[in-house]
Amino acid sequence: xxxxxxxxxxxxxxxxxxxxxxxxxxxxxxxxxxxxxxxxxxxxxxxxxxxxxxxxxxxxxxxxxxxxxxxxxxxxxxxxxxxxxxxxxxxxxxxxxxxx
Numbered sequence: 001x002x003x004x005x006x007x008x009x010x011x012x013x014x015x016x017x018x019x020x021x022x023x024x025x026x027x028x029x030x031x032x033x034x035x036x037x038x039x040x041x042x043x044x045x046x047x048x049x050x051x052x053x054x055x056x057x058x059x060x061x062x063x064x065x066x067x068x069x070x071x072x073x074x075x076x077x078x079x080x081x082x083x084x085x086x087x088x089x090x091x092x093x094x095x096x097x098x099x100x
Contacts, residue, residue, distance in 0.1 A: 005039040031089035
């Protein structure tokens with residue numbers, strides 16, 4: 001799966017980019033028709049400790065799924081977003097099976 005990662009206003013470490021790639025690749029186990037994934041990493045300038053924003057847009061045939069999570073670390077954001085995307089992909093797969 002092709003994962004395009006963009007870090008907005010900062011440079012992401014290679015370990016973080018590799019972590020995101022590994023986690024996003026696991027989504028193919030649940031829905032194998034994923035075309036491309038765009039990931040945006042942002043840091044808000046606030047006093048709040050949960051200032052890391054992880055946003056992912058997954059392109060699948062005929063649609064796209066978007067999830068946005070705000071957490072203390074990017075790793076935590078990736079994990080919560082992946083679980084949300086997993087649920088959405090499984091739901092979509094069940095809908096497609098119901099039509100056949």
